[in-house]
Amino acid sequence: MEIKFNIVRQSPNSFPQVQSYFLDVEPGNTILDCLNRIKWEQDGTLAFRKNCRNTICGSCSMRINNRSALACKENIGSEVARLQKIAEANSEPSQFNDIPEMTIAPMGNLPVIKDLVVEMNRFWDNLEAVEPYVSTAGRAIPEREFLQTPEERAKLDQMGNCILCGACYSDCNAVEVNPNFVGPHALAKAQRMVADLRDAKTEQRLEHYNEGTKGVWGCTRCFNCNSVCPMEVAPLDQITKIKHEILERKDADASRAIRHRKVLLELVKQGGWVDERKFAVMVVGNYFRDLKGLLSLGPVGMRVLMRGKFPFTFEPSEGTETVRSLIESIQELEKQP
Template sequence: MKISVKVRRQASRTSVPTYQTYEVQADPHSNTVLDILHKIQWEQDGSLVFRRNCRNVICGSCGMRINGRSGLACQKLVSEFFGEEFLEQTSGGTHPARNREPEFVPELVVEPMQNLPVIKDLVVDMTKFWQNLSKVDPFVSTASRQISKTEFLQTPAERDKLQAAANCILCGSCYSECNAAAVNDRFVGPHALAKAYRVMADNRDDRTTERIAQYNQSNFVWDCTRCYNCNEVCPVEVQPLDRISQIKQAILADANLPESTPQLHRHTMVELVKQDGWIDESKFGIKVVGNNFKDLKGIASLIPVGFRMILKGKMPYPWQFKPSEGIKEIKSLMTAVLDRRSK
């Protein structure tokens, strides 16, 4: 059947991008997006540029945006991007609505990944991606890396702790969809933090304490906006946000670390919810931004905000706050969760 493929073209880093549309004969149930790009390149336009290598969801080379979401072109079947009505019409069988050209020509929109500069067409410059990965030092650092007469064995349970993060193929899909990377070019990205957890969880590594302190700084885990985009697009189920959350839990559990503002934010939130069932905003700003009146600059920064809230009638006055009616159940639930995490 015939499909329309709209490809974003860009001749160089500095040129203005344009879109070019191709019509391609395809079997949406067996052809991948990479197959379609090959058809265009081999049969219609040899100037189209994109990366690909293994074609088996191993190398991660063919990362790109397809109909507004990043993924691997070799993994995505064309049929994944069209509606149920279209699939019904083209799925085969004896039904009269099947095995015929649909009444409309479905369209694929293929674009380069986001948050990285374009070199040409669908090829992006991955330099910053690799530089950010190097910032977490994603290698096991231990004397066991030296040549030894014996192996350094891991139990299945020890390996399971890092298996999900170890599956990362560094395709860049998560980084392309990362909201934090879009607004903060110093944020290392979900790919780097997934690899950071992979090393941190490895019992062979001898720098865990140092790593936890590093990841507690700016531009690491606390800069994540928790939008879940990275989990949604990961082609190999690394679930980067889950790995970031595990690093955060390790930071929060380390009593030797000085309490940063993000840690204070988390601890205060838990404290207030456990106390009243939800957050008393009149206390929250004082405790977090003002650090319980210890940070005078923080307190001063709240004055303009408080004044604007008064003018808008949105000031959360302490005498207006009422604890949740379900406070007993909330306290019981939170105690159970916190006790389970501490084990």
């Protein structure tokens, strides 16, 4: 089958341009196979990274049809099927009536060096910022080896599967708008250290990961990292686990981010859903104790009132008792060792 490859090409300090190539391929050919053929047979100036070709090294991460993925893992047949499924779900006409098209672009949130090659210093610096290695005390040579039960070791497996390909970082909405956020890759590795019983700095780590929006509270919970991860690390799930560890150790006065979570849960338990009349006052105004926070709500409150959008009454949802019971049951389960 013939495929049209639209490749975004760019050099430093220049605008990106799309260059198209036509190639006869088999459905089982990977995107990396096709890029190799384009470079070897049509245009030797095309630049991209590759190494193992076995979904292990993470070198060939790039944006394939608007999502980050490994070029060595995705093949033509699955991509055509995926794009057709998206078109059908959106009731759009199929783009494959003539020649199927594949759009290949460099990873997002990172500066382009050339074509599909990006500069990843920021990616690695953010990883280093979470200290993704067992603490010095934990690494001290013991009289005997560290022993872990299979259950304790299994807690580290999912995060250990991360190959640092950068796909999650590339598609992260929080990284795009907040340059201080360390990124889902770093926090997934951070959770591995929190879960590792050999580490002696758990409390210090949690304080570090709790700092403003550069740590776990910078995550917007968009789920993009989970959807593009080729190794099923589920970075968002790991970030959530760190949040739970922090929330267990902090009360609502600790910070607005922590209060946001605790108030949300408190109000849902009370009424089945959030009472918007109380939420902002309790979170921003810290239960009427933060005068500066309360005053900051004034302009927004006035606009809401003037536009008739302030809810003067609150009606609990149906099944509030069931919701409360479920939340309390989950909280009890989480307390169990």
